[in-house]
Structure formats: structure tokens, C-alpha cells
Amino acid sequence: MVKRVVRIQLPSTKLFEELTFLAKNLYNSATYLVRQTFFETGKILRYYSIWNKMREKEDYKKLGKRAGSQTPQQLLRMVEATWEGYKAAKKDWRINPEKYLGKPKIPGYLPRNGRFIVVWSKIQVRIREGKVRVVERLMKEGFPAISTEKLPVTETNHAIIRLKPFFDKFMLELVYEKELPVIKVKDEQKVLGLDLGVNNLVATSDGLLIKGGIAKSINQFFNKQKAKIQAQLSKQGHWTSEKKQQLMRWRHDKLHDLFHKASNAIIQHCLENNISSLVIGRNKNWKQNIHLGRRNNQNFTSIPLHKLIQMLQYKAEEQGIEVLFVTEEYTSQTCSCCGFCLRSNRKYRGLFVCKKCKLVINADVNAARNIAKKAFPESPLGIGDSGCVAQPTKLIAL
Structure with missing residues (x-):
């Protein structure tokens, strides 16, 4: 099984702007926490430690209230992944500096008026009556229900949904799992x-x-x-x-x-x-x-x-x-x-x-x-x- 993505461009709405703005705020707050801990101890916080320290913060609660309780958790996992990537790159840079243009930089903050990705987990995503839906409160506020009629997304193979800023619009990404077909053995010399x-x-x-x-x-x-x-x-x-x-x-x-x-x-x-x-x-x-x-x-x-x-x-x-x-x-x-x-x-x-x-x-x-x-x-x-x-x-x- 491999993961594939269906990308759909959507016009900007106040709801999309609000959700991605709240995601940016939480990302910056979590990044600040990990940065300060790293400067003080030299250690990088793992997901559970970040979640334990952030779950009572206002930025965490606001995003959870608007997008669903699991959405801020997904964002904190992205913060952890960013720092783990930095850690791995820095370690590899010390061994193979020729692979890099310079020393890997410590993860920074998003612009104050910027936006960030909003993620809904598989549990939060539903396919009803041939349409992909997220948490009900957002659907009532005008979040679009995407028809699956011409999409390879089904009730059994869908994974997550991502909402991303995309220039003057927004991009809705439907991640799904696909089983690769059995391939006949070809001539290995070609x-x-x-x-x-x-x-x-x-x-x-x-x-x-x-x-x-x-x-x-x-x-x-x-x-x-x-x-x-x-x-x-x-x-x-x-x-x-x-x-x-x-x-x-x-x-x-x-x-x-x-x-x-x-x-x-x-x-x-x-x-x-x-x-x-x-x-x-x-x-x-x-x-x-x-x-x-x-x-x-x-x-x-x-x-x-x-x-x-x-x-x-x-x-x-x-x-x-x-x-x-x-x-x-x-x-x-x-x-x-x-x-x-x-x-x-x-x-x-x-x-x-x-x-x-x-x-x-x-x-x-x-x-x-x-x-x-x-x-x-x-x-x-x-x-x-x-x-x-x-x-x-x-x-x-x-």
C-alpha cells in the first residue's frame, strides 16, 4: 500500500483564513517551547512532552475548539517531525558536510500574519452519501463537502485531510491509500x-x-x-x-x-x-x-x-x-x-x-x-x- 494525494483548489473564505491563522499561532507557540528547551538543555522535546505542556495553552484550546480535538495534536506531531528532521540533518551534516550548502538552521517561526496547515485525522474524516466531510461544526459553518464521484477516495482507503494556504486560494488535500497492482516481470536488461x-x-x-x-x-x-x-x-x-x-x-x-x-x-x-x-x-x-x-x-x-x-x-x-x-x-x-x-x-x-x-x-x-x-x-x-x-x-x- 502506498499513499497518494488528491489536491483540490478552493477559493479563500473567512473560515479557511481563521483555521489556518489559528494553526499558525499554535505552531509558533509550540516552536517557542521547543526552542527555549533546546537552548536551555540542548535536548529536543518529543511529542508527548510538547502536548503535555501545550494542551492547557490558549492557542491549543482555540484550534481544538474550532477544528476538532485531534487537529492540534496533528499539528504538534508536525512540530516534532520538523525538529527531528533538524536533528537528523545536523547529525548527517557533521559526517557528510559536502551534501549540504551550509549548516542546517534551527527551526524558526512563521510570520505574524502568516498561515499554516490544518490537518484532520482519519477518525475525524467521514464519507457520507458520496461526500467527504470533516467535523460537523465546520460543515455547518460552510466547510465544503467534497464529492467522491470522480475521486479514488472511498470509505475504506481514506487517510487524512489537509487544508493548506495556496497563493491567493487554499488547497484541500485528500490523502488516501492505494494498493499497487501486481506487475508482470519485465526484461531487466531494458x-x-x-x-x-x-x-x-x-x-x-x-x-x-x-x-x-x-x-x-x-x-x-x-x-x-x-x-x-x-x-x-x-x-x-x-x-x-x-x-x-x-x-x-x-x-x-x-x-x-x-x-x-x-x-x-x-x-x-x-x-x-x-x-x-x-x-x-x-x-x-x-x-x-x-x-x-x-x-x-x-x-x-x-x-x-x-x-x-x-x-x-x-x-x-x-x-x-x-x-x-x-x-x-x-x-x-x-x-x-x-x-x-x-x-x-x-x-x-x-x-x-x-x-x-x-x-x-x-x-x-x-x-x-x-x-x-x-x-x-x-x-x-x-x-x-x-x-x-x-x-x-x-x-x-x-
């Missing part, structure tokens, strides 16, 4: 390498290209509009506005839709070609260490490719496809045919010409083939080849 980038969002080792023009256009429009809005806000002495939040949500939704379509295309390609292993190139400090020129650098750092990777991972998992990660060092300079490595092999932006064996191939496809070989160096013939490596198949409209 491998597909993926090279992620800007001009080509995805290039595969067998010659499939998903162009990055749409993502670049979304970002360019977003950057121009954001600059105009920010200039107006600076004159007024403000840093955000509803218009800016709407623009940010527009960009998120556009890229989210694009990544879903791209990941669906890749997974479908894997199924059609009996691919059993997906190898993705990814470097440490991906965003920080690249130097692709001012325009490309801006595009690359602002395109959240980690979200595309997350989609590829969970969709591959559901189809029984293994996902591996390797570093991208020298994959763009090395010939995928003979292994000769030379920077000048990268003749033009999109063309790779090997000085040794004279191989002429799309540069990103060559990199994707090298990525696949990094994970499976002893089985080069296992790399999927749909017959279009020299002349890649381009998918522009997804």
Missing part, C-alpha cells in the same frame, strides 16, 4: 536514460525529445509580469498583493499541468517499449553550480524540475518500473558510442560530434545514453533504442 534540461525538457536515450519551449515561455511571461507588479508594490511600500499571488498560482498550475503531461508521455513510452529501469541524471547542488549563461541560467533555476522527477518516480512506481539516479558529470562531453571524452565534442548547442569515432548525434540524447550507461555500465546493449537516436522524435504539443 533501460531508459533521461536527461533533463531547458531547451529540451526531457531527452531519452532512445531518441525521444520533449521540448522545453512551453516551460520557457511560461517563465518568461511570469518574470516580466512579476517585475511590473513588484515595481508598483515597491512604490507603495508593499511586498505582495492579490494580483501577485494570482500570477504565482497561474505559473504553478501551468508548469504542474505540463509536468504531468510530460511524465505521462515518458511512462507510456516505457510501457510501450517494455522498459524496466528508468535512469535520471541529477547533480548535487543542481541549481547552484550551473553556468549556462544569464538567460538559460534564469530559466533553469526557475523551472522546478524536482517536481517533474517526483511525478516520474510515483508514476513509474505504480507501473513497476525501477527509478535510479546518477550524476551528470561529463555526460555531455563523452561519446556514448566509444567513450571518448573531450569538451570540443559538443560542437553546437544541439549537436554532438565525436572527434574519435565520428559519431554524429543529438547532444541531449547522447547525454541521456551516457546517463543510462552510468547505472548499467556492463550492459550497453540493454539501453532502449526505438530506432530514432540519430533523428530524435520531438514531442512539442503535450
Whole structure:
């Protein structure tokens, strides 16, 4: 069984604002308690100690009264998880400092006028007459009942509900459990390498290209509009506005839709070609260490490719496809045919010409083939080849 999430955007309401504001207050109060204890004793409080000290506090009672008695408990567990994550990161940083950009920072506070996540546990969530419902007092105040008609959520597989601030709206997340289907054993030698980038969002080792023009256009429009809005806000002495939040949500939704379509295309390609292993190139400090020129650098750092990777991972998992990660060092300079490595092999932006064996191939496809070989160096013939490596198949409209 794996956990999956259905996300539904909802317009902002006074009820949502109030609930998430109360959650922020409790989060800050609990964080203050844990911070002070940590500064005084060097120890991190566990959940039961936090709950025992917070349950009589006004912030705890207010959230419990409005959202249900278990909701503040769920929030305190998130506070504990945040501090446990800090503890684990700090311990790992001492052993492997090269994995981090700097020393992990101690958890801090949310802004005074900020908002935080509200969580309802499985016990608090009910499905009645085909609709998902939370505690009754909130339903009477206008909390939306979500129809399950087109959702994979049922009375037996639902887990929790989360209400999150989402730019100028709110996001309702329905977490449910899903049983993965029994997957037939595939040919273990069939491998597909993926090279992620800007001009080509995805290039595969067998010659499939998903162009990055749409993502670049979304970002360019977003950057121009954001600059105009920010200039107006600076004159007024403000840093955000509803218009800016709407623009940010527009960009998120556009890229989210694009990544879903791209990941669906890749997974479908894997199924059609009996691919059993997906190898993705990814470097440490991906965003920080690249130097692709001012325009490309801006595009690359602002395109959240980690979200595309997350989609590829969970969709591959559901189809029984293994996902591996390797570093991208020298994959763009090395010939995928003979292994000769030379920077000048990268003749033009999109063309790779090997000085040794004279191989002429799309540069990103060559990199994707090298990525696949990094994970499976002893089985080069296992790399999927749909017959279009020299002349890649381009998918522009997804």
C-alpha cells in the first residue's frame, strides 16, 4: 500500500483564513517551547512532552475548539517531525558536510500574519452519501463537502485531510491509500536514460525529445509580469498583493499541468517499449553550480524540475518500473558510442560530434545514453533504442 494525494483548489473564505491563522499561532507557540528547551538543555522535546505542556495553552484550546480535538495534536506531531528532521540533518551534516550548502538552521517561526496547515485525522474524516466531510461544526459553518464521484477516495482507503494556504486560494488535500497492482516481470536488461534540461525538457536515450519551449515561455511571461507588479508594490511600500499571488498560482498550475503531461508521455513510452529501469541524471547542488549563461541560467533555476522527477518516480512506481539516479558529470562531453571524452565534442548547442569515432548525434540524447550507461555500465546493449537516436522524435504539443 502506498499513499497518494488528491489536491483540490478552493477559493479563500473567512473560515479557511481563521483555521489556518489559528494553526499558525499554535505552531509558533509550540516552536517557542521547543526552542527555549533546546537552548536551555540542548535536548529536543518529543511529542508527548510538547502536548503535555501545550494542551492547557490558549492557542491549543482555540484550534481544538474550532477544528476538532485531534487537529492540534496533528499539528504538534508536525512540530516534532520538523525538529527531528533538524536533528537528523545536523547529525548527517557533521559526517557528510559536502551534501549540504551550509549548516542546517534551527527551526524558526512563521510570520505574524502568516498561515499554516490544518490537518484532520482519519477518525475525524467521514464519507457520507458520496461526500467527504470533516467535523460537523465546520460543515455547518460552510466547510465544503467534497464529492467522491470522480475521486479514488472511498470509505475504506481514506487517510487524512489537509487544508493548506495556496497563493491567493487554499488547497484541500485528500490523502488516501492505494494498493499497487501486481506487475508482470519485465526484461531487466531494458533501460531508459533521461536527461533533463531547458531547451529540451526531457531527452531519452532512445531518441525521444520533449521540448522545453512551453516551460520557457511560461517563465518568461511570469518574470516580466512579476517585475511590473513588484515595481508598483515597491512604490507603495508593499511586498505582495492579490494580483501577485494570482500570477504565482497561474505559473504553478501551468508548469504542474505540463509536468504531468510530460511524465505521462515518458511512462507510456516505457510501457510501450517494455522498459524496466528508468535512469535520471541529477547533480548535487543542481541549481547552484550551473553556468549556462544569464538567460538559460534564469530559466533553469526557475523551472522546478524536482517536481517533474517526483511525478516520474510515483508514476513509474505504480507501473513497476525501477527509478535510479546518477550524476551528470561529463555526460555531455563523452561519446556514448566509444567513450571518448573531450569538451570540443559538443560542437553546437544541439549537436554532438565525436572527434574519435565520428559519431554524429543529438547532444541531449547522447547525454541521456551516457546517463543510462552510468547505472548499467556492463550492459550497453540493454539501453532502449526505438530506432530514432540519430533523428530524435520531438514531442512539442503535450
